[in-house]
Amino acid sequence: QLQVQESGPGLVKPSETLSLTCNVSGGSTFTANHYWSWLRQPPGKGLEWIGSIYYTGSTYYNPSLKSRVTVSLDMSKNQFSLKLNYMTAADTAVYHCAGGSVSMAPLGACYFPLWGRGTLVTVSS
């Protein structure tokens, strides 16, 4: 059964870079079936898509975060990662990794049948 699980620090200082990793188990990241994605949810608020990567290396980013975000894929480790630069208090959120389905979706777009449990990242000095 395909599963994803986030790992990374729970506390980041303002202006620093957040680095999170998502481990994929029960299947391979070398697949045409999924966009490997990151989403986040500030406490008490709604969901926000951050960015996605395809096994070809193509990346797609939220325009509002594009200047600060990098999503990368390490197929040898069956992992994908998120880097978010210049963190501020507004970036405090639960960060989820997810597998986005490409089935029955336009090119570059996806919906999310597979989610990690999420990890809370707090930005504070």
Add this chain to the structure above:
Amino acid sequence: DIQMTQSPSTLSASIGDRVTITCRASQSFSDWLAWYQQKPGKAPKLLIYRASTLQTGVASRFSGSGSGTEFTLTITNLQPDDFATYYCQQYNTYSLTFGGGTKVEI
């Protein structure tokens, strides 16, 4: 970006009720819309994709409809397990966006 607006933001209902949640898009698209259920402290769960296709394993009391700029999620015979927050998500373009959420409470 396509903006998604959900209504209502909160909905009070009783067991056995039929409830409808609406999601309106800032621009028209066909049926590239998904619905999720989220409970406190948990990851969202996909209920419906392609506006009306039920995800495998999801109870048949959930249904979706719509196209263009207006989409609806309907829950018939509301069950105790259905009290949660529901989100719509458009995937018409790669710039994915979610509605603000609808909390269904007792």
